Amino acid sequence: MKPVVELKNLSKTIGSKKIIDSLNLSLYPGQITGFLGPNGAGKTTTIRMMVGLMKQTGGDVIIEGISLRDNFEEGLSKVGVIVENPEMYKFMSGYKNLVHFARMHKGVTKERIDEVIRQVGMQNRIHEKVGTYSLGMRQRLGLAQALLHRPKFLILDEPTNGLDPAGIREFRQYLRQIAETEGVSVFVSSHMLSEIELMCDRIAVIQNGKLIDIREMSETKESYYYIEATPLEKVKELLVNEGLAVEVFKNGFLVNAEQQQIPGIIRSFIAEGLEVFAVQPHKKTLEDEFLEMTGGGQIAESYAK
Amino acid sequence: MLNLMRNEWMKLWHKKGTWVMVAILIVITAGMMALMKWISIQDSNFDNGSGLSVEVQAESIPDWHEGVQGDLASIQTRLADDSLTKSERKKLEGEEKVAEYRLANNIEPEDHFSREGMIKQPADIGGTVLLLTVIVAAGIVASEFSQGTIKMLLTRPVKRWKILTSKFLTVNLFGILLMVIGYIVYILLAMILFKSGTGQDLVWNGKEVVEASVWGQSLYMLLLSFGSVFVTSTFAFAVGSVFRSSSLAIGLSLFIYFTGTTISAMLSKYEVAKYLLFTHMDLTQFETGMMLVEDITMPFSLTVLAVYIVVFLVISYSTFVKRDVTA
The missing domain is CATH 3.40.50.300 (P-loop containing nucleotide triphosphate hydrolases)
Known part of the structure; x- marks a missing residue:
């Protein structure tokens, strides 16, 4: 065009x-x-x-x-x-x-x-x-x-x-x-x-x-999941071992993962004896992305990108 | 360009202030005429009421003969002076011819307060018109900035110099319109309030003494008095467009208008006075003979004014065209 x-x-x-x-x-x-x-x-x-x-x-x-x-x-x-x-x-x-x-x-x-x-x-x-x-x-x-x-x-x-x-x-x-x-x-x-x-x-x-x-805007958005489990260090270690980008968010982590990976992740958590509180899809709003891109506001250290 | 001017004209007349200005012009002009009439009545009362009997008055009628004779004598003494410049000498010689002609043919000089006398001096309306035109000239660019409409005006497929030109032409058109309105009111009242005089105004045209044309002289004076309106409003327009402040533009222009003559008079001894704007703004000085600085001529004045006008406009255009609009 x-x-x-x-x-x-x-x-x-x-x-x-x-x-x-x-x-x-x-x-x-x-x-x-x-x-x-x-x-x-x-x-x-x-x-x-x-x-x-x-x-x-x-x-x-x-x-x-x-x-x-x-x-x-x-x-x-x-x-x-x-x-x-x-x-x-x-x-x-x-x-x-x-x-x-x-x-x-x-x-x-x-x-x-x-x-x-x-x-x-x-x-x-x-x-x-x-x-x-x-x-x-x-x-x-x-x-x-x-x-x-x-x-x-x-x-x-x-x-x-x-x-x-x-x-x-x-x-x-x-x-x-x-x-x-x-x-x-x-x-x-x-x-x-x-x-x-x-x-x-x-x-x-x-x-x-x-x-x-x-x-x-119509681009398929990357899918994110919010995972809350303890102990935190262990969770992070496991997620990084899975080859996922990890980001601290509220009391847990945000991971850039596809839907089909999630059951596997939960299984490994259980196997390791972690306490899982929540695993839920997370929709990043434009605001999040914008602040991330421009580095404004209080965004925790980013491993992604 | 015509459409741009129609726009400016439309905006101008949609402001209440513009109509108020026209009303002010009419009131002030009428007031001035009424004042003149009152003064003329006082003068004639003074003549009549000074305790002179009718017989004495009858004798005093040929008074103007003595006056003219006195003038003639003083002209002749001045002519005897060798240090006169060529133009001064020519002017005095003309006056001498007229005075001699009057005495020889028994023609009374024109009364200042006769209808013809009044019609010949419409220059007074120039002052009022100047004041009002300056207000419009100062605001026509500055107000677009203060209202914020400048953004709407300049984001059009029209080059900026065209917009500025349309505004400048509109200001001058407004000035001319006010002059015409003021003139019509002035002439109407001169016709109504003043009686036609018995005297005649005479001039020496180089070969013979002829009667001065009333309307020719009247319109010529009107044109000359528009000179200062044009110059001052151009100045106000330039200041208004450069500083985007109409109050600054109005203040400076009126300051120049009122103090300019004083400054010129103070400096009149020095060469520099000849090149000051103020010295030349009042073009009627060549007709009334009340020159601020001696030995300047009309063409010289027009040249100096033209140079100043060009300078004002160049400054105005270059800043307006280049300016980054951020407001």
Whole structure:
């Protein structure tokens, strides 16, 4: 599949500090890619370079084969952007705001504006001043302005900030729908890991300005088991002898083992006279993986990886 | 570009403040005219009420003859001075011709407070328009930053210089509109409040003495007074777009507008005063003759102003186009 967006060696240096260091990333049509990273990792800077708010110091952003560096206007005409809270002109109605942004794109008709308003379900209040809108309404309006020109690529920075659970769910379904029906490539940055987990097909993780991991969410997850038994040293010795990666977790261990290995392990435990309290499948959440990858938080020494 | 300007124009008029500004302009202009009328009434009361009998007044009617004769005498003494520059001499000679013509043909000079006299000096509205245009110029870029809408504005397939240009043109269009509104109010009130005068305004056109065109002169003064509006609002626009603070831009611009003339007057003895912005901002000085610094000419002033404008705009454009938007 041909990527919609390619970041090629994208770099940003401020003073002598490398904020973003040679980032390479491709985004494909119909796919929702999550963008994760701890605070200060360079998520926002990367996104701002992709939408023309910041100038890169090296590398390039290619959108449908067009380099933003060479042809900013044509490249960006395929991009829809929501950067953090969509700040609109509060003193104008939602409709006037949309007209304002529509005028900055080529070929957005009145019918298209009405169509988008229907899509985001704002027909009833579109002629009221934005100042009177709730945050949820403003988010919808923000989405509407990003969709006006039928972008091939939608980029969202913390899009669900301030939405209630129902709103988030609706938003998620909506993104999924446009990604699938219109083949739009979506790039979402968020701190809300559970959110990303539900929304994305693929995640890219950035730390200290470097891309440290890209993975497909649909990939069959490695299976983990939680084993609690005493004495601990003996348990660990046995597990290591089985050739398994062992990780201390709560009162026991996490092992990266396949289902069919488990009965054998339990048998050997019994044979050795160990006291077994619990053996249960363990599902690592994205949060665990994220913290593991970025080394944040209080994760015990890891033997795995 | 037209669409961008329509956007700016739409945003401008959706702010209540803009309408308030127009109202302020109309009120201030009307107030000034009322004040002028009051002063003119006081003046004529003073003439009438100074205890002179009707006969004495009748005798004092040819007063203007004495006035013109006095002017003529002083012009002639000044002309006798050899140290005059060429342009000064030419100007004085013109005045001499006009004064002689008046006396010879018995033509009364125009009263300052006549309708024609008022129409010819619409420059006063320039000050009010300047104040209001500076407020708009200072805020048009800065407010996008303070509202956070700059992110929405710059993530469009439109180059930044185009956005800035649309804003600059909108500011000037707004300034022109205010000038026109102020002028219409001014002229209407001049027509209503003041009577047509008996005198005539005469000028020497190089060959002969002719009557000055009322409307030509009026529009010319209006154009000249727009000069300072344009320069000051460009300055406010530049400061506003560089520092993203409209209050700083308004403060600095008004500071320059009010203290600039004082600074120029203080430095008028020195060569450097000729190259200061303040010396040239008020273009009406060439018509009223109240020059801040001697021996500067209109083309020279226009050149100096043009250089300053270019500098302001270059600074404004280069920072706006390069800026990394983080807010």
